[in-house]
Amino acid sequence: MTIVTPKISFPHRHLLGIEGLSPDEISGLLDLSESHVEQNRQTDKKRTTLRGRTCINLFFENSTRTRTSFELAGKRLGADVINMSVSTSSIKKGETLIDTAMTLNAMHPDVLVVRHPDSGAVQLLSEKVNCAVINGGDGRHEHPTQALLDALTIRRRKGKLSGLRVAICGDIMHSRVARSNIRLLSIMGAQVRVVAPPTLLPAEIGKLGVETFHHMEEGLKDCDIVMMLRLQLERMNGSFVPSVREYFRFYGLDYAKLEAAKPDALIMHPGPMNRGVEIDGELADDINRSAIREQVEMGVAVRMACLETLTGALPQSGGEA
Amino acid sequence: MAKGAKKTKTVKAKATTKTVAAAPKTANRTAYVNARLIDPASGLDAPGGLLSEGGRIADFAAGLFADGAPENAETIDCRGRILAPGLVDMRVRLRDPGHEHKEATVSAAAGGITTIIVLPNTDPVIDSVALVEFIGRRTGEAGLINIHPMAALTQGLEGGEITEMGLLAGAGAVAFGDGAASIDDSLVMRRALSYARSFGLLIVQRPEDSSLASDGVMNEGEIATRLGLAGIPNAAEVIRLERDIRLVELTGGRYHASLLSTAESVDVVRRAKARGLNVTCDTAPPYFALNEIAVGDYRTFVRLSPPLRCEEDRRAVVEGIEDGTIDAIVSDHAPHHQDSKRQPFAQAESGAVGLETLLAIALDLTREGSLSLPDMLGKLTCGPADILGLDGGRLKKKAPADMVVFDPDAPWKIDADQLLSKSKNTPFDGKLAQGRVIRTVISGRTVFHDPGLDA
Numbered sequence: 001m002t003i004v005t006p007k008i009s010f011p012h013r014h015l016l017g018i019e020g021l022s023p024d025e026i027s028g029l030l031d032l033s034e035s036h037v038e039q040n041r042q043t044d045k046k047r048t049t050l051r052g053r054t055c056i057n058l059f060f061e062n063s064t065r066t067r068t069s070f071e072l073a074g075k076r077l078g079a080d081v082i083n084m085s086v087s088t089s090s091i092k093k094g095e096t097l098i099d100t101a102m103t104l105n106a107m108h109p110d111v112l113v114v115r116h117p118d119s120g121a122v123q124l125l126s127e128k129v130n131c132a133v134i135n136g137g138d139g140r141h142e143h144p145t146q147a148l149l150d151a152l153t154i155r156r157r158k159g160k161l162s163g164l165r166v167a168i169c170g171d172i173m174h175s176r177v178a179r180s181n182i183r184l185l186s187i188m189g190a191q192v193r194v195v196a197p198p199t200l201l202p203a204e205i206g207k208l209g210v211e212t213f214h215h216m217e218e219g220l221k222d223c224d225i226v227m228m229l230r231l232q233l234e235r236m237n238g239s240f241v242p243s244v245r246e247y248f249r250f251y252g253l254d255y256a257k258l259e260a261a262k263p264d265a266l267i268m269h270p271g272p273m274n275r276g277v278e279i280d281g282e283l284a285d286d287i288n289r290s291a292i293r294e295q296v297e298m299g300v301a302v303r304m305a306c307l308e309t310l311t312g313a314l315p316q317s318g319g320e321a
Numbered sequence: 322m323a324k325g326a327k328k329t330k331t332v333k334a335k336a337t338t339k340t341v342a343a344a345p346k347t348a349n350r351t352a353y354v355n356a357r358l359i360d361p362a363s364g365l366d367a368p369g370g371l372l373s374e375g376g377r378i379a380d381f382a383a384g385l386f387a388d389g390a391p392e393n394a395e396t397i398d399c400r401g402r403i404l405a406p407g408l409v410d411m412r413v414r415l416r417d418p419g420h421e422h423k424e425a426t427v428s429a430a431a432g433g434i435t436t437i438i439v440l441p442n443t444d445p446v447i448d449s450v451a452l453v454e455f456i457g458r459r460t461g462e463a464g465l466i467n468i469h470p471m472a473a474l475t476q477g478l479e480g481g482e483i484t485e486m487g488l489l490a491g492a493g494a495v496a497f498g499d500g501a502a503s504i505d506d507s508l509v510m511r512r513a514l515s516y517a518r519s520f521g522l523l524i525v526q527r528p529e530d531s532s533l534a535s536d537g538v539m540n541e542g543e544i545a546t547r548l549g550l551a552g553i554p555n556a557a558e559v560i561r562l563e564r565d566i567r568l569v570e571l572t573g574g575r576y577h578a579s580l581l582s583t584a585e586s587v588d589v590v591r592r593a594k595a596r597g598l599n600v601t602c603d604t605a606p607p608y609f610a611l612n613e614i615a616v617g618d619y620r621t622f623v624r625l626s627p628p629l630r631c632e633e634d635r636r637a638v639v640e641g642i643e644d645g646t647i648d649a650i651v652s653d654h655a656p657h658h659q660d661s662k663r664q665p666f667a668q669a670e671s672g673a674v675g676l677e678t679l680l681a682i683a684l685d686l687t688r689e690g691s692l693s694l695p696d697m698l699g700k701l702t703c704g705p706a707d708i709l710g711l712d713g714g715r716l717k718k719k720a721p722a723d724m725v726v727f728d729p730d731a732p733w734k735i736d737a738d739q740l741l742s743k744s745k746n747t748p749f750d751g752k753l754a755q756g757r758v759i760r761t762v763i764s765g766r767t768v769f770h771d772p773g774l775d776a
Contacts, residue, residue: 019547098663118665119549120619139667141549179549202546203554 008032010309014126014133017142018183026151026188029305033152036301040076049308050079053110057083058100059136060116065271065296066136066145070113073303079110097121098128105129110311114138119176132310134303140176140202146270147180149302151188153295154225157266162189167219167261168210169195170229170251170278171240173202177270178229182208195219197251199240200231216251220260227268228253228279236277244277254280258289266291349395350374351765354386356399356726360406361699362715371404373722376764381716399726400775402759405698407435407723408680409714411471411603411705412579412651414440414501414672422456425654426465428676428742430769432652433725433758435466436706436713437676440500441473448473448484453492465768467713467723469495471525474513478502483513487520495709496577498525501626503561505531510565514574523709527579528561528586529553529627538667540613540628548619550666553628559585566593569600577708578602580653582627584637591646601708602641603649606675606682607748609638615748621662621669623748625653642700643692649705652679656744673748677740682749684729684756694729726760731774733757 008028018026039045055074057067067083074081086100097116104112105128112133114122119139126133137143155161166185172178172194185192186209194205195213206212213219220226231247241247258265267283267290275281284290351373358369358381370386372379372394390396410429415421422439429437439456441447447456447470460468472494476482486497497517503526504510510526517524534557539545541552562578566589569576581587581604593600607625612635615623623629641647655672662669683701686692706714713723735752737745761769 096660096663097665116665118667120667121665123618124663124665139549139665140551176549179547203541203552204543204546207543208547 008309013310014135015144015306015310016123016126016133016135018144018147018180018187019142021184021187023187023189026148026184029148029302029309030152030155032305032309033148033298033301034156036304037298040297040300045076046078047076048078050074050077050110050311053079053311054108055079055081055111055113055307056104056107056109057081057113057136058104058115059083059085060087060114060121061137063115063136065299066115069296069299070134070136070303072300073307074111076300077304077307079307097125101125101128105131111307134306134310137176140174140179142180143176144180145299145303145306146177147184148306149295149298150181150227150268150270151184152298152302153268153291154266156294156298157291158224161185164190164224165193165222166190166225166227167193167195167213167223168227168229169216169219169253171200171231171235172196172205172229173200173240174232174235175229179208181227182210186210193219193223195251197241200235216253216257217260220257220265223261223265225266225268226253226258226261230270230272230274231278233274248277252276252278252280253283255283258283265289268292268295271296350379350393352386352390352394352396353399353404353724353726354390354396355401356404357401358383358404358716359695359698360716361695362406362703364695365716366695368401371716371722371724373762373765376722376766378716378718378720378722380718397760402726402728403694404724404726406702406715407713407725407761407763408433408701409436409705409709409711410434410652410654410676410679410701411438411496411649411709412440412605412653413437413676414442414653414655416443421656422459422468423465424656424743425676426468428654428674428740429466430761430763431741431758432676432678433680433727433761434652434676435723435725435761435763436469436711437466438469438471438495438709440471441498442478442500442502446473446478447471447494448476448478450485450488450492453489453494457493466763469493469709469711471496471498471500473500474498474504474524475509480505480509483509483516486517486522490520490522495711496523496525498527498579501527503527503529503531507564507568511568511572514568514572514576518572518574521575523575523577525577525579526561526565527627528558528565530557530561533557533560538624538628539616540630542613542631544613544616548616548666555583555585555630555634558583558627559589562586562589566598566600569593569598573599575599576601579651580605580608580627581638581641581647582608582630582634584634587637587641587646591641591644594646601648602646603651603705604638604642604647605651605653606679607673609635609642610682610685611635611748616666619666621664621666622673622746622750624662624666624669624671625673625748626671639686639690642686643690648700648708650679650683650700651705652676656742657746658744659746662746673746674740674742674744675747677742678735678747678749678754680725680727680758681733681735681754681756685754687729688755722762722765724762725758726762727756727758728774729756731755731757
């Protein structure tokens with residue numbers, strides 16, 4: 001079969017965040033991602049658009065799915081992919097983040113995918129290297145490829161982003177996924193709500209253009225999309241919320257609370273899930289309501305599109321399957 | 322400085338002609354003619370002259386030397402520029418007592434500062450008589466400017482047991498506080514304020530509730546939320562300040578709050594003063610010249626503690642300076658090597674250099690608001706000197722001739738690379754400023770001179 005690769009105008013050297021992207025740029029990336037979805041379902045998944053290119057996945061923080069997803073994306077496009085996991089403790093002892101960047105830069109990679117526990121760290125690193133940098137998640141700041149894969153998932157299921165009502169629920173305060181999604185969905189014309197206890201909401205979150213709710217049923221009312229966030233274990237016991245039991249009772253997504261949303265509301269979660277904490281296990285597996293596995297699938301396609309776009313390796317006209 | 326020049330050596334590097342003199346050398350008689358004399362303490366602001374003799378002010382008056390310079394005295398023509406008391410900076414952070422002093426004194430001299438108070442947050446902590454005396458000796462050796470230590474209020478800055486305040490004061494400590502750290506324990510603070518009364522000593526606190534500030538790295542609010550940085554609410558400052566003021570009320574102690582950054586804090590001090598409490602306070606240039614927007618895309622040079630606040634707070638700080646609520650302006654000079662600033666925002670050290678830009682940034686207050694030049698200078702001279710009980714900060718016969726000559730209008734662009742300080746972490750890099758120091762004089766001896774501006 002022939003897949004026509006959409007043309008995309010993307011005048012950015014790096015993908016550091018959703019902030020600053022235009023609706024056309026986002027749509028362009030999503031269109032390009034779409035073209036990879038079918039290909040990834042074929043037996044022969046390999047392309048050659050990034051042949052000869054080197055991608056380094058530099059992770060200063062643990063990650064399985066994001067790193068694997070980027071690795072697969074690079075390999076399916078024919079690039080050489082290297083994974084580097086660096087514990088931040090060793091970074092603090094001697095080599096600085098910038099030293100690491102300079103070292104890697106000397107190896108002439110074409111793309112660096114970076115995840116770091118500090119907000120702004122990926123941007124700092126991007127200022128010191130010659131290659132394209134993709135933010136694989138920085139602190140609480142941004143996780144742009146997650147927002148893009150979420151958007152692709154939504155667009156495929158709902159046919160659009162504009163005008164949809166999306167509730168993002170849970171630990172908004174510590175979540176880069178929430179920040180990137182709020183930005184992307186707002187740029188694309190969706191109405192975004194955040195639903196959380198006040199202890200898990202950052203100050204003046206409303207100024208990012210979202211509506212704030214503290215009660216789940218109110219927040220989910222008439223929503224098309226319910227996006228759940230992971231609550232870190234260390235935040236569950238008395239610091240931000242009193243207990244897992246209480247959190248699940250008031251903020252965990254179950255069939256009863258989901259009643260408030262639209263009958264065809266889609267459930268999403270960036271993973272990894274805490275079953276029985278932020279989401280009922282059975283509901284998470286309900287193929288009719290949950291798009292959680294599809295999100296993972298879209299992740300590879302979106303990252304392929306990002307790698308192609310930033311390396312400028314897009315074929316001028318249609319590509320081949 | 323013709324007479325002294327033969328024996329002074331030029332410490333300054335770089336291809337400028339500015340000189341910073343070392344090696345004490347008593348000038349005998351020097352006449353400063355054709356100056357605009359400003360003495361904030363007495364309200365003097367008039368054309369006149371000043372005569373120093375043996376390192377002390379022998380005479381000064383409006384119209385002095387109007388008919389020409391006296392004989393048998395070296396003459397310095399101020400060319401109509403301002404001659405004021407040397408600046409007194411009551412908050413300077415140095416990590417290493419002794420070692421970094423030379424660097425700091427060079428910067429201070431270039432900034433027109435003749436007296437600095439160093440915080441006890443050094444390694445080792447300034448909490449012993451031996452160390453206070455050591456700093457006194459090193460100051461004498463360096464000989465450039467006057468350095469007085471603020472001693473730790475609690476041993477090891479641990480917030481627990483109070484230091485030997487009486488002995489430390491006897492050795493030369495001019496105030497007591499845990500410097501960059503805030504005293505958390507209310508009972509410790511109560512006892513410190515109470516005990517200090519027996520010697521009439523000053524307790525200095527940079528108010529911040531450490532549990533509320535927690536892991537925050539910038540002002541809490543929309544920008545922190547957008548950047549994904551942990552925020553510090555205004556309440557962290559004002560809660561600690563209000564508690565302290567209750568304790569001042571309870572004990573009758575002397576209390577000075579340092580680095581006010583929020584509207585609420587300024588208001589709390591204003592009301593405490595109205596109630597007649599023995600409370601004073603200061604702020605630093607970043608808090609009246611910048612707001613949180615300066616953080617931009619994670620600019621670590623504006624990572625400060627307390628953090629830059631919002632515009633309403635900045636305006637309230639300006640108002641506090643104008644109406645006299647804020648008694649002093651400090652540099653909060655904190656040199657950091659660039660490696661500790663070239664980090665992700667949350668990992669970067671907090672603090673900025675400020676000695677060389679203190680006067681220029683403060684002068685903006687006289688152009689933008691209602692503050693007169695003498696009133697502004699008061700915050701940099703007699704204001705802090707009075708709080709600390711120091712003699713300096715005013716033009717007074719027989720007092721040490723510590724003075725600054727500056728041009729309040731000279732325009733310049735603040736360029737981090739041009740600072741004499743080895744550390745370049747200024748939040749004002751690139752700022753267009755007005756007001757430059759031409760000459761800094763300590764005990765009658767010129768320790769800094771910029772001949773480029775003296776033509």
